[in-house]
Amino acid sequence: MIEAHGLGKTFDAFTAVHNLSLNVAEGELLALLGPNGAGKTTTVRMLGSILKPTTGTARVNGYDVVAEPHKVRHAIGMLTEQPGLYLRMSGLEYLLFYGRLYGLSDAAIKKRGLGLFERFGMIEAAERRLGTYSKGMRQKVGLIRSMLHSPNILLLDEPTSAMDPHSAKLVRDSIMELRDDKRAIILCTHNLAEAESLADRIAIIKQGTIVAEGETAVLKQQLLGPPQLEVRLDRPLNGQINDLDDIVAIEWMRGDTIRYRTEQPITANPELIRRLSGLGLGVVYLHVVADETGD
Amino acid sequence: MTILALPARRHDLRMALIVARREIRDSFRDWRILVPIILLTVFFPALMNFTARRLVAFVENYGADIIATQLIPFLLLVVGFFPMSFSLIIALETFVGERERKSLEPLLSTPLTDFQLYMGKMLAALVPPLMASYLGMAVYMVGLRFSIGWMPTLPLFIQTVLLTTVQGVIMVAGAVIVSSQTTSVRAANLLASFIIVPMALLIQAEAAAMFWGNHAGLWWLILALSITALVLMRMGIRIFSREELMGNEIDQIRLGWIWGQFWARFSGRVENRPYLRPRAWYKETFAILPQLRLPIAVQLIAMLAAVIASVLVANQYPFSPDMQAEMTSENMVENLGYLQLLAGALPTFIFFNNVRVLLLQVLLGVFTFGVIGVFIFMLPWAIVGFAAAQFGLAGESASAFLLATIVPHALFEFPAILIAAAAALRWHATVISPPPNRTLSEGFIWASADYFRLFVGVVLPLLLVAAFVESYVTPAVMLRVFGG
Numbered sequence: 001m002i003e004a005h006g007l008g009k010t011f012d013a014f015t016a017v018h019n020l021s022l023n024v025a026e027g028e029l030l031a032l033l034g035p036n037g038a039g040k041t042t043t044v045r046m047l048g049s050i051l052k053p054t055t056g057t058a059r060v061n062g063y064d065v066v067a068e069p070h071k072v073r074h075a076i077g078m079l080t081e082q083p084g085l086y087l088r089m090s091g092l093e094y095l096l097f098y099g100r101l102y103g104l105s106d107a108a109i110k111k112r113g114l115g116l117f118e119r120f121g122m123i124e125a126a127e128r129r130l131g132t133y134s135k136g137m138r139q140k141v142g143l144i145r146s147m148l149h150s151p152n153i154l155l156l157d158e159p160t161s162a163m164d165p166h167s168a169k170l171v172r173d174s175i176m177e178l179r180d181d182k183r184a185i186i187l188c189t190h191n192l193a194e195a196e197s198l199a200d201r202i203a204i205i206k207q208g209t210i211v212a213e214g215e216t217a218v219l220k221q222q223l224l225g226p227p228q229l230e231v232r233l234d235r236p237l238n239g240q241i242n243d244l245d246d247i248v249a250i251e252w253m254r255g256d257t258i259r260y261r262t263e264q265p266i267t268a269n270p271e272l273i274r275r276l277s278g279l280g281l282g283v284v285y286l287h288v289v290a291d292e293t294g295d
Numbered sequence: 296m297t298i299l300a301l302p303a304r305r306h307d308l309r310m311a312l313i314v315a316r317r318e319i320r321d322s323f324r325d326w327r328i329l330v331p332i333i334l335l336t337v338f339f340p341a342l343m344n345f346t347a348r349r350l351v352a353f354v355e356n357y358g359a360d361i362i363a364t365q366l367i368p369f370l371l372l373v374v375g376f377f378p379m380s381f382s383l384i385i386a387l388e389t390f391v392g393e394r395e396r397k398s399l400e401p402l403l404s405t406p407l408t409d410f411q412l413y414m415g416k417m418l419a420a421l422v423p424p425l426m427a428s429y430l431g432m433a434v435y436m437v438g439l440r441f442s443i444g445w446m447p448t449l450p451l452f453i454q455t456v457l458l459t460t461v462q463g464v465i466m467v468a469g470a471v472i473v474s475s476q477t478t479s480v481r482a483a484n485l486l487a488s489f490i491i492v493p494m495a496l497l498i499q500a501e502a503a504a505m506f507w508g509n510h511a512g513l514w515w516l517i518l519a520l521s522i523t524a525l526v527l528m529r530m531g532i533r534i535f536s537r538e539e540l541m542g543n544e545i546d547q548i549r550l551g552w553i554w555g556q557f558w559a560r561f562s563g564r565v566e567n568r569p570y571l572r573p574r575a576w577y578k579e580t581f582a583i584l585p586q587l588r589l590p591i592a593v594q595l596i597a598m599l600a601a602v603i604a605s606v607l608v609a610n611q612y613p614f615s616p617d618m619q620a621e622m623t624s625e626n627m628v629e630n631l632g633y634l635q636l637l638a639g640a641l642p643t644f645i646f647f648n649n650v651r652v653l654l655l656q657v658l659l660g661v662f663t664f665g666v667i668g669v670f671i672f673m674l675p676w677a678i679v680g681f682a683a684a685q686f687g688l689a690g691e692s693a694s695a696f697l698l699a700t701i702v703p704h705a706l707f708e709f710p711a712i713l714i715a716a717a718a719a720l721r722w723h724a725t726v727i728s729p730p731p732n733r734t735l736s737e738g739f740i741w742a743s744a745d746y747f748r749l750f751v752g753v754v755l756p757l758l759l760v761a762a763f764v765e766s767y768v769t770p771a772v773m774l775r776v777f778g779g
Contacts, residue, residue: 050400050541073404081400084398087323088324097313100313101405101407102406143514145401157349
């Protein structure tokens with residue numbers, strides 16, 4: 001549903017995006033992960049036919065982003081970097097305005113819009129002016145706007161920014177539902193945890209180009225190596241373990257805890273537990289340690 | 296029927312109205328817009344009403360009622376102008392204000408086309424102040440009707456309404472262009488004076504026309520302003536660019552960049568390739584000429600119109616018999632003798648005079664989308680046509696006059712000034728219709744470089760030759776033709 005080949009964008013002497021190619025199928029969520037200034041927003045703007053690519057081609061929902069921008073924009077819902085609301089309008093008025101631009105009837109806008117307001121816990125605020133909304137509420141209105149006309153494709157730029165954890169969870173659940181409803185979604189984020197939890201695939205973008213792409217687990221394996229595992233014992237080691245390097249790569253041992261990595265967890269972990277049991281050490285738990293987000 | 300399947304124009308209007316309605320509603324929720332509109336609609340006309348009554352009473356004491364009669368319509372124009380000048384505030388911030396408030400990108404991500412968005416914004420900026428103008432004028436006229444019994448004549452009323460309307464459209468169109476091309480509301484407001492000042496001067500000219508009773512002239516003015524309004528609206532839509540609206544550039548004069556663009560285009564040294572040899576440079580320069588087909592056609596039509604008009608004027612206003620008696624071959628030969636005294640200095644004088652006129656054409660054309668430039672091109676042909684016609688009316692041969700006095704040097708001079716005029720027109724019209732895939736600045740600079748390339752490479756050499764021909768060959772031909 002989204003195809004980009006060799007996409008590039010240059011502003012005067014500055015190249016924001018260079019030779020970027022990606023594909024997103026129906027029912028798939030691709031996370032564009034990268035730091036600020038990596039080119040995520042520029043990429044999404046090109047796919048949304050707001051900016052014309054300097055090089056390359058892209059098709060969204062079968063329409064060329066340069067030759068058929070009107071049809072592309074009709075087929076997508078876009079949550080922009082800033083929600084960009086009209087603060088003197090009420091929430092409902094705002095949705096009525098945008099819904100009409102997509103050709104929806106007022107009745108349909110009200111039904112769907114108020115339903116989404118209810119879904120995100122904001123129904124009481126629907127008739128209030130947007131200027132009275134908090135930052136998180138404004139972000140939610142932006143997201144509702146992007147979903148209002150039930151587009152097949154969603155381009156979401158930092159959808160959970162400025163939200164409290166509960167609201168962020170509501171939003172993520174909605175995004176998952178949309179994905180399960182066979183929409184194609186591109187999610188721009190610099191939050192690895194969010195990308196991991198939502199995306200089928202992650203594309204890491206740096207200095208305007210995709211440096212790595214793949215399924216989340218595979219990508220983590222490629223970039224970070226095997227996951228770090230932690231085993232907690234029922235009592236401190238007291239120097240009982242001298243050498244386990246033949247089965248796992250120990251990273252550190254402290255008190256009753258051991259952290260290690262292994263390329264073959266299926267065989268290594270049971271063997272490790274057997275050895276520890278042999279030494280009279282009981283395993284309280286064994287789990288994957290969450291990796292730190294970094295460049 | 297889906298929204299995409301509606302007839303295109305109806306769909307365009309529908310979408311533009313959606314945008315306009317939102318903007319208008321938003322404007323009327325802002326007291327900073329609403330209060331001035333109310334003041335300008337109610338209190339200002341009442342003030343003008345009071346002024347008019349006092350004026351009438353004052354001039355009546357001196358038996359100069361006609362002054363009041365002629366000035367009252369001007370006050371009607373002023374009452375209509377003030378709300379329209381206020382409309383600039385709405386128009387100037389319509390695009391750039393949304394950009395600063397970060398609400399532009401969501402709007403650009405909708406199915407709105409550039410035309411629908413632009414027209415919606417134009418309507419929103421135009422309709423409220425225009426309504427305020429009409430209402431204010433109505434308040435003023437009703438007040439005068441009941442106080443001093445004055446009502447405008449129907450033609451005057453129609454003229455005033457039309458003038459107010461087209462002036463409003465011009466101001467709003469100009470302001471929306473500024474808004475879509477600047478990167479901050481501050482910059483847009485600073486540029487507002489380029490709209491207000493010319494319109495204020497125009498109002499004064501209209502006042503003068505009304506005062507002197509030149510109502511026929513006001514119809515021509517309405518026609519000219521209507522064309523200007525259409526040109527500005529078209530220009531605004533053509534140069535509207537989502538890319539530039541979303542850009543992060545700051546308004547600044549980049550002299551280095553301007554010079555770099557100009558020099559690259561002028562010298563042919565684009566993309567850092569070596570400087571061209573003269574032959575290659577000339578080959579590229581001559582390649583510009585086919586792009587001047589349309590401007591050349593425009594200039595030729597203008598020239599033809601000038602000649603026809605001048606011949607008609609000459610026939611309507613022939614010289615007196617005394618003057619006609621002077622227009623003989625003998626007198627022509629005698630006058631040539633006086634020219635011989637200046638023969639040495641003539642080529643220089645003629646050359647620099649022609650260059651000066653062409654540069655003036657360029658300078659004045661920049662500010663008038665090329666219109667004044669076309670008039671300057673027409674002027675000499677009008678003079679030539681007039682003179683030739685008078686010669687013919689005096690019983691002499693107009694064709695001999697032209698062949699002897701014009702043709703020899705015109706063989707070189709005419710192509711030179713035609714190319715210069717056409718290149719200038721192409722340059723000046725870039726603002727209205729920039730080339731595709733180029734920014735307005737790039738298109739303007741490149742067109743100016745093309746002009747100077749032709750000017751230096753083709754026009755100046757031809758003018759130099761023409762100056763020598765006019766100084767030494769044309770007099771010889773004249774002697775041959777008129778001297779026997």
